[in-house]
Amino acid sequence: MIPVTKPFLPPIEDYKKYLDDIWSRNWLTNMGPLASKLEMTLKDYLSVNHLLYVTNGTVALQLAIKALELNGEIITTPFSFVATTSSIVWEGCMPKFVDIDPHTLNIDPSKIEAAIGPDTSAILATHVYGNPCDVEAIDKIAKKHNLKVIYDGAHAFGVKVNGKSIFEYGDISTCSLHATKLYHSAEGGLVITKDSELLKKIAHMRNFGISGYSSFSDLGLNGKNSELHAAMGLVNFDWLERIISRRLEITERYAENLKNIKAKVPVWHKNSNQNGAYLVYVLESEDLLLKIKSTLDSFEIFTRRYFYPSLSSSLPYLSPVDMEITDDIARRVLCLPLYYELTNDEVDWICRLILRSQNN
Ligand SMILES: Cc1ncc(COP(=O)(O)O)c(C=O)c1O
Structure with a gap:
């Protein structure tokens, strides 16, 4: 039998070393040292300013939409995994589909302006199969109409455009580190933004909106990932x-x-x-x-x-x-x-x- 995909599994001994480490610390989740190490490792590798490791690529999208305080309509592609659209609906917004380019299979920027209406707040586009969207054209339209841009980069780990990480484009980019992805941590996701204030806000949102021992700064959810997942990410990183x-x-x-x-x-x-x-x-x-x-x-x-x-x-x-x-x-x-x-x-x-x- 040949499956369409098979999760990469590193030598089990390498993973066990991290398990020994986790057992000795008895620290399983809540922004533990391995999750932090993974964030630093990926930040360096991808050469991005700010990056957060979260539960999965779907939660990454939900956090992005929530943090940008989007409402009304979000222009998006109909040619993507369901999480791209469902996250929009989950966050109480309405997807407005714009057809794709028949050659790149990404959202067709030349059709975006016609879809913008008074309720449009953002564009959420997927880099389908890791192939970058026309980021320049999309960013230009977004600036002209004062729209936010989120890129669903679930497939785009390690891709660069004009020599810089694809994740540096848009207000926020997300990625999935699901087991079926080329680089994974069993389950996992990334939120990337150049805006340090936005990052701080998402970091609080990832942790129930808690901002200190006894204070809340925002509405939040549980978007943290565990040390066991981070360990998988770190071991797999050596194989990347x-x-x-x-x-x-x-x-x-x-x-x-x-x-x-x-x-x-x-x-x-x-x-x-x-x-x-x-x-x-x-x-x-x-x-x-x-x-x-x-x-x-x-x-x-x-x-x-x-x-x-x-x-x-x-x-x-x-x-x-x-x-x-x-x-x-x-x-x-x-x-x-x-x-x-x-x-x-x-x-x-x-x-x-x-x-x-x-x-x-
Ligand atoms: C384009 C796209 N967006 C979002 C997701 C959701 O990622 P996750 O499975 O990590 O929640 C996927 C997962 O396959 C995807 O392909």
Whole structure:
């Protein structure tokens, strides 16, 4: 069986060393030393000003929306994981979907202005598959209309634009360190902002709104992460370069083998690097996708229609709206297996099956 993804697991002995440490301290959560160390490590690695380690990428988004005091409508992409949209609704705001660019698969900045209304307070855009949005165009529109910008960078760990971290763009960026992500701490998320006041506010919000032993500065929730999760993040950090380079190697091998596939890959931001987060093809037709998927299924090779269906047409708590490009892409997009341990032979086998299925 070949899954579409497999969480990276470091040698257990390395993790056990951290467990011994945790046991000796008897400090399991509440901004412990490992969580702080992880924050410093990631802050340095990503070269960002301020960063907070939180429970997961969804809570990171909720904290971002709450901290920016957003209300009314938030312009967002229908082509993302459900947490992008659900966080908006959870925080009492209304998503206003704007269709995606058919080449980059990110929100199409040229369609944003037409969607701005008197109730619009922000833009929440996802760097889909780690491919940076057109951050310059979005920031320009946001400034012109006095809107806040949040980037959902759940997939974008380690990506840079114009030589600086993608997480430095927008008022707040978030990231997910979920087990399926290329770099993970089993569960986990990051909130990144250049604004130190905002960071302080989110740090209080992450801890129930508590600002001192007996004072509250804001409405809060429990967005802290534990020492056990931070330890996983620290151990995995030692493997990060190897993980990314292996994932990129695999990506290249797929590309080489699948030169004749009847599909396109997302057009990547030209001033940016790839991080090997996902292996994505937009097939020529949904019929071809279903054919390839069922061939692979029959060999217990699992793929994922990520993201399908479009968020704009499938959420029971929102009225459906047609999004021509997203609806079409969502029907034709397929993620293939990609994880550190996937072997070259397995990649070659998957590719042979795909080409055979396509040409039959
Ligand atoms: C685009 C996007 N946003 C948000 C999330 C939520 O992250 P988490 O699973 O860490 O809550 C995910 C998770 O897969 C995601 O893909």
